[in-house]
Amino acid sequence: MTSRPEILFPLHRSLTTLEGIGPSIEKKMKGLLIDKPVDLLFTLPISFIQRKLVDTVFMYPSGKYVIVEVSILKHQPGRTKQSAYKVIVQDKEVSFNLLFFHARKDYLKKILPTGEKRIISGKLEVFDGFQQIVHPDYIIQISEKAQIKSFQAIYPLTAGITQKIMRRSLNSVLQLLPDLEEWIDPSLKESRSWPDWNLALKLVHDPTSHEAFEIGFPARERLSYDELYAHQLTLAIARLNNRKKAGRQTLGTGDLEASVLTELDFDLTKSQKSSIEEIKQDLAKPFRMNRLLQGDVGSGKTVVAFVSLLVAIEAGGQGVLMAPTEILVQQHVENLRPLGDKVGVVVESLTGRDKGKEREKKLKALRDGNIHILIGTHAVFQSGVNFLDLRLAIIDEQHRFGVRQRLALGEKGQSVDVLVMTATPIPRSLALSQYGEMDLTLLKEKPASRKPVKTVIVSDARIHEVAAKLKEAINRDIQAYWVCPLIEESELLDYTAAEERFKALRTDLGEGLVGLVHGQMSSEDKDDVMKKFSHGEIKVLVSTTVIEVGVDVPKASIIVIERAEKFGLAQLHQLRGRVGRGGSESSCILLYKAPVSENGEKRLSILRETEDGFRIAEIDLQMRGAGDMIGTAQSGLPRFRIADIYNQEKLLNIAHKYARVLLEKDPTLRLTKEGNASRNLLLLMGQEQAFRLLSVG
Ligand code: ADP
Numbered sequence: 001m002t003s004r005p006e007i008l009f010p011l012h013r014s015l016t017t018l019e020g021i022g023p024s025i026e027k028k029m030k031g032l033l034i035d036k037p038v039d040l041l042f043t044l045p046i047s048f049i050q051r052k053l054v055d056t057v058f059m060y061p062s063g064k065y066v067i068v069e070v071s072i073l074k075h076q077p078g079r080t081k082q083s084a085y086k087v088i089v090q091d092k093e094v095s096f097n098l099l100f101f102h103a104r105k106d107y108l109k110k111i112l113p114t115g116e117k118r119i120i121s122g123k124l125e126v127f128d129g130f131q132q133i134v135h136p137d138y139i140i141q142i143s144e145k146a147q148i149k150s151f152q153a154i155y156p157l158t159a160g161i162t163q164k165i166m167r168r169s170l171n172s173v174l175q176l177l178p179d180l181e182e183w184i185d186p187s188l189k190e191s192r193s194w195p196d197w198n199l200a201l202k203l204v205h206d207p208t209s210h211e212a213f214e215i216g217f218p219a220r221e222r223l224s225y226d227e228l229y230a231h232q233l234t235l236a237i238a239r240l241n242n243r244k245k246a247g248r249q250t251l252g253t254g255d256l257e258a259s260v261l262t263e264l265d266f267d268l269t270k271s272q273k274s275s276i277e278e279i280k281q282d283l284a285k286p287f288r289m290n291r292l293l294q295g296d297v298g299s300g301k302t303v304v305a306f307v308s309l310l311v312a313i314e315a316g317g318q319g320v321l322m323a324p325t326e327i328l329v330q331q332h333v334e335n336l337r338p339l340g341d342k343v344g345v346v347v348e349s350l351t352g353r354d355k356g357k358e359r360e361k362k363l364k365a366l367r368d369g370n371i372h373i374l375i376g377t378h379a380v381f382q383s384g385v386n387f388l389d390l391r392l393a394i395i396d397e398q399h400r401f402g403v404r405q406r407l408a409l410g411e412k413g414q415s416v417d418v419l420v421m422t423a424t425p426i427p428r429s430l431a432l433s434q435y436g437e438m439d440l441t442l443l444k445e446k447p448a449s450r451k452p453v454k455t456v457i458v459s460d461a462r463i464h465e466v467a468a469k470l471k472e473a474i475n476r477d478i479q480a481y482w483v484c485p486l487i488e489e490s491e492l493l494d495y496t497a498a499e500e501r502f503k504a505l506r507t508d509l510g511e512g513l514v515g516l517v518h519g520q521m522s523s524e525d526k527d528d529v530m531k532k533f534s535h536g537e538i539k540v541l542v543s544t545t546v547i548e549v550g551v552d553v554p555k556a557s558i559i560v561i562e563r564a565e566k567f568g569l570a571q572l573h574q575l576r577g578r579v580g581r582g583g584s585e586s587s588c589i590l591l592y593k594a595p596v597s598e599n600g601e602k603r604l605s606i607l608r609e610t611e612d613g614f615r616i617a618e619i620d621l622q623m624r625g626a627g628d629m630i631g632t633a634q635s636g637l638p639r640f641r642i643a644d645i646y647n648q649e650k651l652l653n654i655a656h657k658y659a660r661v662l663l664e665k666d667p668t669l670r671l672t673k674e675g676n677a678s679r680n681l682l683l684l685m686g687q688e689q690a691f692r693l694l695s696v697g
């Protein structure tokens with residue numbers, strides 16, 4: 001553990017150690033997430049005011065800040081306690097009012113004595129045709145004029161905290177800044193013209209021009225970098241720590257892989273090959289793999305997973321593939337078991353449905369090493385599920401699992417290599433901040449066999465035409481998905497809508513040709529319908545969004561999405577990814593119900609324009625903000641105070657790189673000057689938890 005160096009003490013004491021902050025203000029500061037002096041430092045001003053020295057306010061625009069010399073003409077107390085206390089003043093040309101609410105008469109008489117001159121400053125307003133300033137920021141003697149800042153920062157506020165309190169508190173923290181060793185690489189610092197940490201804080205808290213508010217202002221940028229760097233350093237430490245844990249080398253022979261590849265009726269894409277190569281290299285290393293395989297829908301992640309599992313088996317071990325739903329488990333088993341059979345690899349499934357003797361039998365086979373690849377839902381990680389020699393765990397469609405489960409997984413197998421697969425094409429900036437502790441493999445390319453999906457936007461007034469088209473398609477042996485709208489958050493309502501559509505389509509298209517799946521069905525029934533659909537007995541599959549993730553039926557080449565304007569962009573993209581998998585032309589019909597909101601319209605037209613998941617994700621992000629995209633509650637996304645990861649992606653990448661470089665040089669952050677300095681940064685940024693990890697290994 002690291003104890004905090006003394007030099008940082010003053011910044012971590014209670015707020016009440018600052019001049020002018022008592023227990024009551026201390027409490028209110030919590031509304032701004034300010035607990036310690038150091039938090040004040042990282043609460044940057046959000047805007048500014050500019051004050052102009054004028055001779056008179058005559059004809060001066062309202063809403064502007066002025067500094068003006070006035071004579072005090074008259075005090076005019078309010079008639080009731082509620083009404084304003086007026087002081088009438090006169091500048092070179094005109095008279096106007098100063099207004100005070102809840103004012104103490106004695107005090108006002110003292111600071112604004114009738115007949116004398118004062119300098120005042122504040123925001124000019126017009127009320128009922130009269131010019132006025134409510135609660136001037138400054139009322140001072142002529143001789144003190146220099147005190148007034150013509151440029152001043154404005155801070156975010158909360159109940160009970162005024163600009164004055166913020167300014168005063170900041171002034172007092174800025175006096176406490178210690179001289180710290182630089183943690184930023186010198187050449188990087190120079191190339192970006194970044195000031196020292198101390199100076200940077202002073203420059204942003206005491207701005208002299210609007211440039212200090214621009215994202216690229218060197219002082220501001222430096223502080224953003226510090227924040228990103230501290231975060232990346234923590235993730236890099238977590239990653240290093242992961243790798244230090246138990247090392248097992250898993251070296252395949254290549255035999256199983258070679259045989260399986262000849263069984264496939266396609267060649268791997270370049271991306272698939274290089275992904276497999278990266279994974280193999282990780283497996284061969286005496287560290288624990290912790291890798292994220294990111295690939296858009298339909299990029300062919302399953303084959304990559306399977307070949308990786310084969311490597312574990314070639315090395316004499318076992319593997320597990322976890323999927324979020326039973327439908328997906330079933331589908332993986334159906335696809336992979338025949339391949340396994342051909343090369344003598346035993347593929348078995350385990351879900352919540354396995355009970356009693358059956359389950360016991362499977363568990364025993366697993367313990368004895370007679371099952372090579374286990375495919376299942378989260379049931380595979382329950383206690384009692386033990387492997388003879390588990391070497392590789394793969395989690396498919398990870399976004400359904402959430403961050404916590406990912407961490408829990410690390411605890412299951414002692415030295416198990418972990419590969420997480422996600423189809424959510426999150427922008428790289430988010431990937432780095434969310435999964436920065438993992439190594440990233442990108443499956444860029446899609447199989448060449450994939451055909452573009454023709455996307456059309458159609459009013460639901462024409463739903464009968466769409467049904468007629470479906471009928472035609474069925475006659476040509478084409479299959480289709482029909483996705484029903486998301487109504488409220490209620491499963492039950494979703495299900496009712498789907499059920500009604502199912503009945504209507506059954507009447508239109510023919511009994512037996514239409515199937516229905518929804519979240520309320522038993523998993524047996526769901527499987528049954530899915531099987532019939534994938535074998536082509538059922539031609540049209542009506543569903544709620546349960547098919548969103550992962551389902552793969554190449555012969556289905558039409559997808560109709562009802563009330564598409566209600567779905568999120570990312571979700572629509574995932575849904576559309578269900579088609580375009582086979583050889584034939586595919587289409588996606590987005591049915592909308594007028595009137596559509598502006599954003600809804602934008603989402604639909606973006607979808608028509610592009611199939612690039614990454615582009616769609618970027619736009620989605622811009623439209624909704626990061627929290628929304630991943631689900632604020634479980635996103636696990638860090639909150640940054642200064643940095644803006646959506647606009648400072650480059651900076652994030654730099655921070656990412658330097659964090660890793662530093663840890664390679666100085667894995668304990670004790671060996672180098674930069675390492676020790678970085679410790680201070682982590683402490684300043686409240687990333688102490690990183691040290692726990694450092695001290696584990
Ligand atoms: P996802 O990445 O969405 O999980 P899948 O692994 O389900 O994608 O693959 C989508 C479809 O593409 C499957 O039918 C699969 O068999 C097929 N596929 C995978 N790789 C290739 C390839 N290299 N060439 C042609 N088809 C492929």
Ligand code: MG
Nearest residue numbers: 301302396550
């Ligand atoms: Mg998949």
